[in-house]
Amino acid sequence: MRSVGRDDGGADLCRRDALARGLWYADDEDPGERDEELADWFAGVCVDAARRLHRSGRIVGALGRAVPVVLYDMFDPDAMFALTARANPAALVAEFTAADVS
Incomplete structure (x- = not known):
């Protein structure tokens, strides 16, 4: 979040948090319901x-004006409008969410 292309341990912190919540699983494990629970939890992290x-005020400070944060899940593209609406002030996303055709 701090800088494009620089993680500073964020991925490991996210993995450890998901592991502590019982959501993380290895590639060779059967995730059961954890895959959906992990995706829902991570979407909530991104919205927050x-x-x-x-x-x-970091967005205005960095970009000079308020702009919406568009959240896109490549595994569930239809969720983009709902996630983006939850993540932003309503006035910033009104036009964007009006394009929702689902």
């Missing part, structure tokens, strides 16, 4: 992060 960026 976008909300914090808006509240803190």
